[in-house]
Amino acid sequence: MRANSAVGVVCALVMAVCGPLTATSPAQAEQTAQEAGQGTHTVVTWGAGADKQGPGPADRGYRLIVRTSVGGTDLRIRLSNAFGDHPVTFASAYAGLRKQGAELVRGSNRQLTFGRAASVTVPAGETVLSDPLPGRLAAESDLVVSLYVTGARGPTTGHGMAMQTSYAAAGDHTAEESAANWTDPMGSWYWLDAVSVETSAKTGAVVTLGDSITDGWASTTDGNRRWPDYLSRRLRAASGSTVKGVANEGISGNKVLADGAGESALNRLERDVLSQPGVSTVFLFEGINDIKAHTGVTADALIAGYRQIIDRAHAEGKCVVGATVMPFKGWYEYDAEGEAVRQEVNDWIRDSGAFDAVTDFDRITRNPYDQQRILPFFDGGDHLHPNDKGMQAMADAVDLSALRCVG
Structure with a gap:
């Protein structure tokens, strides 16, 4: 990614005052005008079918790389325990933009909340939506969702064949933008099964x-x-x-x-x-x-x-x-x-x-x-x-x- 493009995307995500970089193309400008004049609604920008996966470590960090489709504001993630037989606790969750590998673009990583709380416990068979994260997320972005899971028992929920390298870590390193502690590559997505944004009602x-x-x-x-x-x-x-x-x-x-x-x-x-x-x-x-x-x-x-x-x-x-x-x-x-x-x-x-x-x-x-x-x-x-x-x-x-x- 070129430096100017990376800065523009980061500014859009974190709602920094970046002048013209918040609308880097005519299509984005047109979309912003549509949203302002026609109202908005929530649209899925990424999803992956969930299935039962094998038991995972009781305490583990997951840095999941996903590719968005439609751009918009106020991103939300959906976490799934659909195939679990015990509650699972997401002790912390962050969303940012990838620079390369497991490394994030500097200044892009932001904490997600659930009912305004930093952690959430999801019962067996259930899913949960995060609160909206203010700011604009560009289309075709490499979104990085970092989760720290505690107390996991039994089957996990995830998508086995991601065709995308994500990363795992021991301990809670979700807030870090460095790749230093994310040293365990993996070819599956865990827990995350959808991401949505707010965009034009049309x-x-x-x-x-x-x-x-x-x-x-x-x-x-x-x-x-x-x-x-x-x-x-x-x-x-x-x-x-x-x-x-x-x-x-x-x-x-x-x-x-x-x-x-x-x-x-x-x-x-x-x-x-x-x-x-x-x-x-x-x-x-x-x-x-x-x-x-x-x-x-x-x-x-x-x-x-x-x-x-x-x-x-x-x-x-x-x-x-x-x-x-x-x-x-x-x-x-x-x-x-x-x-x-x-x-x-x-x-x-x-x-x-x-x-x-x-x-x-x-x-x-x-x-x-x-x-x-x-x-x-x-x-x-x-x-x-x-x-x-x-x-x-x-x-x-x-x-x-x-x-x-x-x-």
Whole structure:
């Protein structure tokens, strides 16, 4: 990050008087004017599907690196003990901006509170929101949330495959901006499952509900090259789009119908998707794990699951975009029976009219010479997960106008 850009972002976050640096682009200036003239509401700027993780140390610091999508003011974090069987205490929590690694931009780290208290205890199965943190947080920022957890017992709650390096420490070093004590790198996010900001009342968000492809497997770690990341950058650059927030709720191995790698899409829909603030559209891209699991799942069963998600989202006033299931020939679980189910499901997604819009990921990524295989240029190496180029092609295939719910 260039020095002037870093100063501008820090000033925006801590509400220092920094003159013109608080509006570093025409888009930010336009957003500020919209907020002033049209009112504001809360919109999710980052999210990650929660799942049960193994027991963790009773006392540990977590420095979690997350990438925002939409910018705004008054950030809030959501901490989850959804899969715990004991209360957990967050003795201190801070939010700042990353400089590099576990090091923060000087002057950016600020304490978060919960009901005006510096600590909070979250019962088993519950979540908690922080108080709003005054100041502006820019879009596409590397936000650093530092937590000190005490008295943890039993399973933890988190997101196993972050495709992002975060850091852990022994003891409470949450207030420190130095990386000196944050020496334990980790590839998962713990406890934190959403971040939101206050922004223009006309600004909305899309939640991408999916599996390992949406989660980013085979994309570049620490590169923010998952297809929802590319989508977020497209939305930010699109002057005509009112959808700016993107919450990635992909979980590796996730299924539509059955619990396993995370709760099923049906069972986690409320917590991971519908409870997120400011969401106008659900982007549903799941099904390959149901199909290739050799459990006898039929196209009719999977379609019934899709219909339930669509109906529940519509009942909450959300639009639903569906995506076709991508090719997987060459993956070790591929067989003719699974391929037949995939083809039948994709025909229904394209032609049923059940979705408000459809993105044809199958057509975009398949090999024209063997349409059951992913195009080699997009293949991450296992014939199922796309590489960075494939991820970008997927995001580029999304019709941005279809994400704006006008129903």
